[in-house]
Amino acid sequence: MDAISLLKDDHRKVEKLFAQIKDKKDAADRERLFTEIKTELTVHTEIEEKLFYPAVLDAKVAHELVVESFEEHKQVKMVLADLDQADKSTENWIGGLTVLMEDVQHHVKEEETELFPRVKKEILSEQELEDLGKRMQELKTRELASVKGS
Numbered sequence: 001m002d003a004i005s006l007l008k009d010d011h012r013k014v015e016k017l018f019a020q021i022k023d024k025k026d027a028a029d030r031e032r033l034f035t036e037i038k039t040e041l042t043v044h045t046e047i048e049e050k051l052f053y054p055a056v057l058d059a060k061v062a063h064e065l066v067v068e069s070f071e072e073h074k075q076v077k078m079v080l081a082d083l084d085q086a087d088k089s090t091e092n093w094i095g096g097l098t099v100l101m102e103d104v105q106h107h108v109k110e111e112e113t114e115l116f117p118r119v120k121k122e123i124l125s126e127q128e129l130e131d132l133g134k135r136m137q138e139l140k141t142r143e144l145a146s147v148k149g150s
Contacts, residue, residue, distance in 0.1 A: 002129035003052055003136055004116045010044045011108045018101050027089040034088065034097075038080050041104070043143040045073045047136045055132055056115075059123045065115045072107045079103060 001009075014037060021033040053069060056062045079100045086093045124132065 001133045001137065002126070003055075003124075003133040004120060004129060006133050006136055006140070007044070007048065007052065007116070008112065010040065011112070014040050014044070014104060015108075018104070021097065022101075027087075030088040030093070034083065038084060039144070039147050041076060041080060043140055043147060045076065046143050047139050049073060051132060051136050051139060055128075056119050056123050059118075061118045061122050062115060065110065065118075069107065069111070069115070072103065076100065076103050076107070 017033055017037045017040065021030060021037065024030050024033065049070065053066045057066045079096060083093065083096050083100060086096060120129070
């Protein structure tokens with residue numbers, strides 16, 4: 001699977017998890033789904049930061065978007081950490097979750113409408129995207145095993 005397809009699949013998975021958690025009233029349900037969201041976002045940001053972004057950062061047409069993406073990742077990580085520590089039965093927690101969802105939606109939209117098309121058209125060949133996707137999948141598998149093992 002090529003790198004962009006892998007990242008888009010991750011985006012769809014997180015969107016489904018957000019749709020599921022939005023309507024949950026039970027704190028245990030919220031906890032279970034939030035743990036899954038946190039795992040998916042943590043591993044996704046790792047593979048982007050360690051492999052995808054470095055592969056395209058030096059290209060003039062992508063540089064600014066990649067720098068911004070690193071900053072957006074920092075923000076998502078902070079909100080995730082706050083939500084992880086908060087009482088998941090409160091309205092404040094739902095407010096924080098809404099902020100997280102909006103941040104992620106904004107990030108996904110920028111990647112899918114601006115960054116990915118540029119990468120495909122001007123930066124990486126199909127073969128390079130395939131090779132990168134393979135390395136990203138390998139790292140993703142290791143990271144998921146690591147997160148689930150701890």
